[in-house]
């Protein structure tokens with residue numbers, strides 16, 4: 266899986282001004298620079314917080330990516346979508 | 360000393376296309392983004408291979424920076440300027 | 454001979470500074486000042502601050518278990534209201550000594566030659582150390598925010614190794630150690646906003662008693678469940694405890710502050 | 726049960742591929758093919774390649790002592806004539822197993838979740854392993870190009886730990902180990918172009934005898950003086966020797982090739 270490429274994209278968007286601007290301008294074109302699987306690309310482009318969290322993306326990074334793109338006022342929206350950590354722990358321990 | 364800032368500049372120029380172009384276009388403006396001391400800035404802007412080597416910059420990085428800026432055909436010029444590693448070892452062991 | 458003159462734990466919660474709900478917080482900001490006074494009175498000349506990267510400084514191409522910056526310092530680069538990005542007094546020679554001792558002792562610490570620190574290091578450095586730069590800081594980044602996480606016992610052993618490094622320094626120095634981290638908190642997960650005071654008390658009790666065993670015997674899954682992914686930062690407290698074995702502690706302030714999302718604990722650990 | 730079926734050392738000198746002086750080199754390129762055939766015949770399913778970063782992959786913000794990439798692989802990103810940047814068969818599960826075993830054994834290996842490798846890993850992976858992807862590669866980057874350098878004994882002990890990890894794997898696997906590095910060479914220093922055959926022979930003699938002691942007892946200053954800053958890469962050979970203690974070696978090819986700047990040695994190490 267190319268999990269790491271998703272995190273690299275999120276890291277770039279969260280920490281680099283140019284990457285953030287480029288992603289906001291044309292997310293599809295920006296995502297093409299990363300070796301994402303089709304599933305990954307779809308989750309990234311649709312800002313699928315639930316799917317990305319369950320996929321195992323680091324939650325701090327996912328939140329940083331989300332708020333970089335949608336602004337800090339989008340936090341309630343993010344939190345209404347993202348699953349609990351506990352739900353993931355139960356998945357693991359089953 | 361801000362040694363690390365010099366290496367960060369060299370690393371960026373050696374490994375990032377945009378940084379290389381920006382340095383070639385306007386080295387003085389590019390160098391201002393890094394917290395260099397006056398001595399360091401002078402050595403960088405004058406491409407002072409001898410001084411930078413003696414200052415302790417990693418030789419692989421220094422060579423990479425030099426040839427990124429001046430092109431691979433500049434290697435003989437670089438080698439005619441750069442001191443020997445042995446000369447540095449003697450300095451250290453004295 | 455160098456010696457450790459004190460240990461502290463304190464949070465670095467950005468919300469305490471942003472204060473979006475405009476809640477009363479002077480008593481919490483005051484806890485940083487109280488520690489600053491204690492550090493001043495201790496005669497400290499050096500500080501070692503253990504903190505986490507939150508996937509801001511280090512990207513997916515290099516995720517270190519332990520990392521010590523050996524150059525000049527400034528931060529926090531993620532500026533906070535009241536905590537600007539300004540220089541942090543550093544001591545590259547001391548940082549390099551610690552790196553060398555770590556390598557010699559079998560700890561494969563990574564280094565940064567040029568690093569602006571984030572709020573995990575910047576908040577304690579700017580608020581809990583004297584403003585005159587008389588205390589030189591060495592940050593130690595530990596993998597507490599991004600997996601694979603440093604193992605709990607390894608965090609404790611790292612602190613022991615740091616204690617040994619200080620004891621063996623041939624020069625007169627007085628060192629304070631700071632474990633920077635929130636207690637229970639969930640960051641970027643559906644629980645965000647939950648604070649588990651029971652977990653927080655358990656952690657603070659260990660610090661007060663000077664017995665790290667209950668912390669060391671937790672699994673990461675337990676910590677995640679009871680303390681959240683942010684609670685993984687107890688590793689930083691374990692490093693301080695490892696350097697001050699059997700040192701008893703005192704809680705200076707604790708609050709499950711409703712202006713933020715984190716159990717905020719401030720404590721002092723005295724050398725045994 | 727998994728086992729190590731063979732060890733190899735080989736160079737990764739870019740000049741061998743660029744060949745700026747148009748020198749005869751088929752016999753050297755042929756040595757890679759010879760090793761590839763041996764790997765095929767050994768029935769290997771996994772390869773671990775020890776290499777150096779040359780200040781290309783990791784910048785001044787994070788310089789690891791040891792780093793294992795745990796994601797998908799491709800490279801070399803610094804494309805060379807005849808060695809394109811193409812996928813390298815990987816096994817994230819095996820990489821994660823090695824990281825976990827390292828951490829459990831007290832080696833604080835950093836990880837990369839997403840990394841294109843450079844020529845140090847890419848050259849052996851593309852030229853010395855079967856082209857059909859049947860051998861899955863795990864790279865191990867060691868600090869041999871940028872200070873602070875991994876200590877020699879630590880490099881050897883790291884190899885021993887890897888040998889232990891393989892011995893304890895609960896599945897059937899056949900593993901080859903590759904130490905990737907030139908012998909004497911000076912990179913970016915005034916000596917560049919000098920090759921010290923005497924140093925090269927000393928290193929190869931140790932590999933042939935299976936006795937690492939003469940290498941382990943060198944100081945870094947000696948290596949720098951006699952083998953150059955590039956000679957620090959003997960750490961990668963020491964890792965292979967540590968995993969194959971007392972394994973005797975055979976030199977497959979050696980040349981102080983005048984088309985480049987590096988003592989080029991190819992050797993096989995057989996399990997004792």
Ligand SMILES: [Fe+3]
Nearest residue numbers: 505573635686
């Ligand atoms: Fe934190």
Ligand SMILES: [Fe+3]
Nearest residue numbers: 777845907958
């Ligand atoms: Fe090399």
